[in-house]
Amino acid sequence: MTWDTIALNDASHIPSVAFGTWRRGNGEEAIDIINSAFSVGFTHIDTAQAYRNEAEAGAALRASGLKRKDVMTDIDASIRNSCEALGVDYVDLYLIHGPKHAKPDIPTIWKKGEAIKESGLAKYMCPAGFESIGVSNFTVDLLKILLEFATNKPYVNQIMVHPQVMHLQMPVIEFCRKEGIVVEGYSPCLPLIHYVDGPVTAIAQQIARRLVLLAWAKSKGVVVITSSTKLERLKDYISAGDFELYTDDVKAIDAAGMSDPKELPS
Ligand SMILES: NC(=O)c1ccc[n+]([C@@H]2O[C@H](COP(=O)([O-])OP(=O)(O)OC[C@H]3O[C@@H](n4cnc5c(N)ncnc54)[C@H](OP(=O)(O)O)[C@@H]3O)[C@@H](O)[C@H]2O)c1
Incomplete structure (x- = not known):
């Protein structure tokens, strides 16, 4: 933005x-x-x-x-x-x-x-x-x-x-x-610091997780395919297009993924 x-x-x-x-x-x-x-x-x-x-x-x-x-x-x-x-x-x-x-x-x-x-x-x-x-x-x-x-x-x-x-x-x-x-x-950002266990931090982290993972997928140069039944969430997905992760953030997420690898669904 x-x-x-x-x-x-x-x-x-x-x-x-x-x-x-x-x-x-x-x-x-x-x-x-x-x-x-x-x-x-x-x-x-x-x-x-x-x-x-x-x-x-x-x-x-x-x-x-x-x-x-x-x-x-x-x-x-x-x-x-x-x-x-x-x-x-x-x-x-x-x-x-x-x-x-x-x-x-x-x-x-x-x-x-x-x-x-x-x-x-x-x-x-x-x-x-x-x-x-x-x-x-x-x-x-x-x-x-x-x-x-x-x-x-x-x-x-x-x-x-x-x-x-x-x-x-x-x-x-x-x-x-x-x-x-x-x-x-x-x-x-005060809720993230002072009310760590509060509802605002919880929702902010939930939204951040979603936006961050879309931005991470975008950083891989792939077409990102996602979906939702909720209009608000779809708006968030679109606005995530403006959101760019730092290279170090992408690397940190890459490393976290490698540290807990999962199988593809059969
Ligand atoms: N007029 C007044 O009475 C008054 C009162 C207070 C403030 N202000 C002004 O407003 C400015 C900003 O205030 P503010 O510092 O309270 O703003 P803020 O944007 O709420 O907080 C910024 C702080 O939040 C930390 N932070 C950001 N994301 C975080 C996360 N996910 N988890 C933990 N910490 C996180 C940052 O830490 P990092 O440093 O680690 O990134 C940074 O120190 C002040 O510098 C001052 O100029 C004015």
């Missing part, structure tokens, strides 16, 4: 997939992995002071050879320090990391946003007001408070998005959609 861009509410566009630097370490380790992200095609990077690797993100950005204008940068609080650490003159999107960072209150933090707009440190600060800054982890109620007095809407709300929190997040997503605020969803 191709990762397109998503339009912000001023009709500018941001890449619809981003590389986040949380838990990506420090020093060479962080620079290497951020470099790798740029090298495979990520052009949107999500950093935060709290992640303690903004300098590494800046070093990777400079080493990447990418032009500053071709990379999208999201950061949270303390913008001047972050710009210095990243070694950039501005960031594209300035996020208030969460409601608890909106201190002492939401109106005051938006005044801070206005000052940032005037400083030119955030590219999407627009003359009319606040629409260049985004928020993170804002609920519908908090967004309503913000919109009540904001001259313009925030560009984005960055929230956790995975299947086991959708009962909480769907109303936020719908509200943002209605208001023209782009939702950035973080931690989509």
Whole structure:
């Protein structure tokens, strides 16, 4: 599947997939992995002071050879320090990391946003007001408070998005959609890590197994013949055509097959 861009509410566009630097370490380790992200095609990077690797993100950005204008940068609080650490003159999107960072209150933090707009440190600060800054982890109620007095809407709300929190997040997503605020969803893979025995991991693994085996068969250069009584499954089969395994993955599946060989049916 191709990762397109998503339009912000001023009709500018941001890449619809981003590389986040949380838990990506420090020093060479962080620079290497951020470099790798740029090298495979990520052009949107999500950093935060709290992640303690903004300098590494800046070093990777400079080493990447990418032009500053071709990379999208999201950061949270303390913008001047972050710009210095990243070694950039501005960031594209300035996020208030969460409601608890909106201190002492939401109106005051938006005044801070206005000052940032005037400083030119955030590219999407627009003359009319606040629409260049985004928020993170804002609920519908908090967004309503913000919109009540904001001259313009925030560009984005960055929230956790995975299947086991959708009962909480769907109303936020719908509200943002209605208001023209782009939702950035973080931690989509969290169920695989934190709820390993849960139903989402089970279904994800079941689907992955199916898609992976079709992609593996395709990698052998054969015409893949499959079947199902279920329309949804047939759609999955078709979409698996976009899915390509790495050579090492194919080799790992080959080896697993050889380690447990079976006879052909008679
Ligand atoms: N605004 C906020 O409050 C906030 C909060 C959290 C995150 N974020 C942003 O969102 C970014 C992404 O968050 P995230 O790391 O939680 O995203 P994620 O996509 O849910 O998780 C990525 C992690 O999942 C692991 N993973 C992927 N598939 C797996 C599998 N099958 N089994 C076990 N582990 C698997 C990866 O491990 P490997 O490294 O081994 O591949 C990787 O470390 C962060 O870097 C940060 O920029 C923002």
